[in-house]
Amino acid sequence: MNDHYKWIALSNTTLAVLLATLDISITLIAMPAIFNGIHLDPLLPANSFYLLWMILGYMIVGSVLIVSLGRLGDMFGRVRIYNLGFVIYTAASLFLTIDWMTGRSGATYLIVFRIVQGIGGSCLMANSAAIITDAFPKNQRGMALGINNIVGVSGMFIGLVLGGLLAPIHWRLVFLISVPVGLFGTVWAYLKLEERGVSRRTHVDWWGNATFAAGLVALMVAVTYGIQPYGSHDTGWTSPLVVVLLSGGAVCLAAFALIELRIRNPMFRLPLFRIRAFTFGTVSTFLAAVARGGLMFMLIIWLQGIWLPQHGYNFDQTPLWAGIYMLPLTFGMLAAGPLSGFLSDHFGARPFASGGMIGTAISFLILLLLPTDFPFPVFAAALTLSGISMGMFASPNRAAVMNSLPRAHRGAGGGMNQTFQNSAQVLSIGVFFTLMIAGLSSTLPETMKSGLVAQGVPAAVASHAAQLPPVSILFAAFLGYNPIQHILGPQVLSALSASNRTLVTGRSFFPRLISGPFHSGLHEAFLFAVIACLVAAATSLMRGGRFHYTDEEDAYVTTVEMAGQEEESWPQVVPSTVDKQNEPS
Numbered sequence: 344m345n346d347h348y349k350w351i352a353l354s355n356t357t358l359a360v361l362l363a364t365l366d367i368s369i370t371l372i373a374m375p376a377i378f379n380g381i382h383l384d385p386l387l388p389a390n391s392f393y394l395l396w397m398i399l400g401y402m403i404v405g406s407v408l409i410v411s412l413g414r415l416g417d418m419f420g421r422v423r424i425y426n427l428g429f430v431i432y433t434a435a436s437l438f439l440t441i442d443w444m445t446g447r448s449g450a451t452y453l454i455v456f457r458i459v460q461g462i463g464g465s466c467l468m469a470n471s472a473a474i475i476t477d478a479f480p481k482n483q484r485g486m487a488l489g490i491n492n493i494v495g496v497s498g499m500f501i502g503l504v505l506g507g508l509l510a511p512i513h514w515r516l517v518f519l520i521s522v523p524v525g526l527f528g529t530v531w532a533y534l535k536l537e538e539r540g541v542s543r544r545t546h547v548d549w550w551g552n553a554t555f556a557a558g559l560v561a562l563m564v565a566v567t568y569g570i571q572p573y574g575s576h577d578t579g580w581t582s583p584l585v586v587v588l589l590s591g592g593a594v595c596l597a598a599f600a601l602i603e604l605r606i607r608n609p610m611f612r613l614p615l616f617r618i619r620a621f622t623f624g625t626v627s628t629f630l631a632a633v634a635r636g637g638l639m640f641m642l643i644i645w646l647q648g649i650w651l652p653q654h655g656y657n658f659d660q661t662p663l664w665a666g667i668y669m670l671p672l673t674f675g676m677l678a679a680g681p682l683s684g685f686l687s688d689h690f691g692a693r694p695f696a697s698g699g700m701i702g703t704a705i706s707f708l709i710l711l712l713l714p715t716d717f718p719f720p721v722f723a724a725a726l727t728l729s730g731i732s733m734g735m736f737a738s739p740n741r742a743a744v745m746n747s748l749p750r751a752h753r754g755a756g757g758g759m760n761q762t763f764q765n766s767a768q769v770l771s772i773g774v775f776f777t778l779m780i781a782g783l784s785s786t787l788p789e790t791m792k793s794g795l796v797a798q799g800v801p802a803a804v805a806s807h808a809a810q811l812p813p814v815s816i817l818f819a820a821f822l823g824y825n826p827i828q829h830i831l832g833p834q835v836l837s838a839l840s841a842s843n844r845t846l847v848t849g850r851s852f853f854p855r856l857i858s859g860p861f862h863s864g865l866h867e868a869f870l871f872a873v874i875a876c877l878v879a880a881a882t883s884l885m886r887g888g889r890f891h892y893t894d895e896e897d898a899y900v901t902t903v904e905m906a907g908q909e910e911e912s913w914p915q916v917v918p919s920t921v922d923k924q925n926e927p928s
Contacts, residue, residue: 349487351535352478356471357491358528359429362521363464364498365505367402368639370457372503372662373510373517374398375822380514381442381449386819386829393450394818395567399769400454403563404461405468406765407556412469413758414548414610421470421477421754422536428466429532433525435460439518468495468761473753476745477539482688484746489684489738493676496737499639500666500673507663548610551602555611558595559766561588566773570780572812577784578777612755620747621756623886624692624740629763630879631700631736634707634872636768637775638729640821641868642669644779648820649715649858652850658825671723675730676737684738692743693886695735700880702732704873711869715858736883743886775868776814782864783813787857794856795831799843804835816857827853 370377374397378385385394416424438456442449472488479487509516565588573579603609616622646668647661656664683695706729713722741760748756788809795805808830819826828836828848836844846852 359467360495365502368502369506372506376510376514413754416754429529432463436521485688485742486685493680503666551610554599561592624744632767634875636771671726672730679731679734687739692739699736704876779864787860
């Protein structure tokens with residue numbers, strides 16, 4: 344094999360994963376500029392659909408399609424599906440740039456092409472790890488997958504800064520930045536990448552694809568509506584729509600499991616879960632993503648809504664500076680990821696992955712104990728520890744999962760692992776926001792009412808403002824709006840005295856008002872994250888020692904499948920196919 348090729352594969356797929364994950368977060372910071380550009384107020388209750396789908400639509404598409412696209416890569420060639428993803432992603436980015444409509448039609452246009460962009464990103468993420476695994480020898484995969492995975496995870500935090508820099512210039516630049524980079528990556532991939540995996544064309548599992556997509560979409564949409572208010576409730580988990588979506592999603596996924604157990608060529612390779620390293624590595628991935636997924640949103644709200652205004656930043660400046668102040672997390676991941684991946688090639692994934700989750704839990708405990716107006720050096724140290732710990736977990740864990748897979752099923756297996764991660768991130772957002780809203784709803788109404796009345800706001804207006812759903816307050820802080828100015832409106836503010844108007848719309852009034860209730864909700868959210876990290880650490884310990892599928896096993900699996908016996912006859916792990924440190928699976 345050409346030793347030079349493996350570095351081409353790593354660099355191209357790392358660029359692709361960076362683009363795909365960067366677009367998860369780049370719009371978060373740019374959201375006010377985007378909605379101002381299309382002349383739509385995202386905080387009006389009637390427009391909450393557009394706000395949530397602009398945030399979560401891209402992630403939901405990734406959760407639903409990655410397994411199918413990984414399976415298609417196994418069937419028709421990983422590089423072929425990967426290259427197609429580059430084309431779709433770049434074209435969708437261009438169409439997002441040229442949105443000429445305004446209002447709700449403009450928002451609908453953006454959501455549709457964000458979904459198309461998500462399809463392209465899913466093609467890239469579903470097959471990048473398999474392409475790297477095919478290109479690198481097993482004793483270098485930890486390092487290679489570590490670089491790829493950590494750059495991907497860091498892309499979500501880099502996107503915060505990039506969105507904050509580009510959006511003030513023009514909101515279209517947030518999408519345009521991906522076009523030239525995507526064109527370069529597309530041409531590079533078509534010219535240089537080679538098919539080195541084992542592909543075998545089989546029938547497409549249409550029923551499996553349909554039930555899986557329907558079930559997962561229903562559950563993800565239920566999460567988006569579950570964090571919105573319903574009637575007199577602060578969240579929508581009891582609304583008939585959410586109940587129907589959750590029930591229908593569960594039924595579809597149950598039907599999907601039955602189909603996959605009976606069909607000859609399943610989309611979701613359930614027999615892969617017979618491999619101990621794959622099973623416990625994937626469960627660890629899910630739990631780590633549950634703990635990490637909502638963290639970004641909580642930290643952004645904490646910085647934008649409370650800490651940055653208290654330290655002299657205007658609300659319209661806070662999105663960019665929130666991304667900058669979170670860079671210690673990114674630096675920690677970039678430093679620890681490749682190194683831990685390299686070391687796991689020699690010592691196995693278990694000590695690094697489990698230790699990383701324990702370190703992440705400790706960092707969450709430190710954040711939990713901080714006051715809302717924290718000293719930044721302590722906050723930065725906690726973020727650095729969290730980034731290093733996440734890097735210690737992510738790289739070795741991903742390498743161990745990919746090493747455990749037969750060559751012919753690396754696309755499907757890698758897609759399954761990525762689906763668990765993406766789904767957990769969406770689920771995590773629902774859990775974190777629900778816990779935060781529960782904490783806010785117990786004390787925020789009375790705190791807000793008394794604070795506004797004390798500054799001359801009429802009691803009726805203050806009572807109305809205090810009864811607004813807590814999620815509206817969170818979204819206002821999250822998007823960089825001045826929450827009090829947005830809630831009261833110009834008519835009420837004009838009736839106040841000049842001194843009171845200056846005070847309530849100033850940088851310190853809202854942070855002081857919300858800091859107590861916010862800290863109560865933050866406590867619950869971080870406590871949940873600590874528990875998820877500790878369970879992930881325990882799960883990671885159960886993965887066994889180092890295990891690699893060998894070429895001999897790949898040949899045997901391929902022979903068995905061609906004979907028509909499929910995975911029912913997959914070999915068990917035998918001593919010749921495991922490292923000397925491995926525990927039997």
